[in-house]
Amino acid sequence: MYQLLHRSSERPWDMSSYALDSLPFADRDSDRHLILHMQENRSHLTREARLCFSVIALLFMVTSLAPAMKGQWLVPAFSMLAMAALTFALERHVKSRPASETLELADGHVRHRDSAGRIVQYPAYWMRLATEGRSQADLRLFLRSRDGAIEFGRCLSLDEKREVAPLIAAALVKAGGH
Structure with a gap:
């Protein structure tokens, strides 16, 4: 499961879903952030x-x-x-505590934090989204730059990864990535 969060200048933190053209980087306002919080689904047994x-x-x-x-x-x-x-x-x-990740695109940087507390930060300008999959049922999401790579979305289901990929790609383009 995932949440797409942003902060607008008019109101505090707001949770909603966006169309690809209405991502919060439309006016390149430096105080707006895009945060993708991902968490393993721990539903009760059906x-x-x-x-x-x-x-x-x-x-x-x-x-x-x-x-x-x-x-x-x-x-x-x-x-x-x-x-x-x-x-x-x-x-x-x-x-047990479910696995979680946070991916933040803000101030020209991409930050990734996992449930173990590791934080990785790279400039957004050189970032590009890459996907890998050995079959139709396998999909891995990466943000790659010349400085390194970040694998994100490990705790998401296959359908959720497919939903998140175009949102992150559009946000990277609007944030200055490739």
């Missing part, structure tokens, strides 16, 4: 996902019945341990 999880648990129980009838108690014990481990992993994942 009804279908809970049903699938229940079916897996039922299959573990059913497949361990025949060995249990023959006196092989390690199979049902392993099945219960496997379900407990899967449940524990899901609970830990839900409680």
Whole structure:
């Protein structure tokens, strides 16, 4: 999931979506910023996902019945341990902090901050957007310059990456990049 933020001179921080021509760099006002905040989607399990999880648990129980009838108690014990481990992993994942990134185009610079706190900053003038993908289901977004490269959007889904790419490309052109 992502949020496109900007600051106009008339009002404080405002969250909205833009058409490509109305990005906040239209008048090259130096106090306006474009900030793209990206975060991993941590939605609750859907009804279908809970049903699938229940079916897996039922299959573990059913497949361990025949060995249990023959006196092989390690199979049902392993099945219960496997379900407990899967449940524990899901609970830990839900409680962990989601990955996030912030990409800011402001004052002729591009800044990228990830969830680990690393900050990378390059001049926007030499920046260009590059995409890489090994297949239709794979897409990686890069901002490249002569000083280095920034990979961004790692925590976005494929559709979100496709939505964000033209917005960043237009913002780079209006900010002075290539």
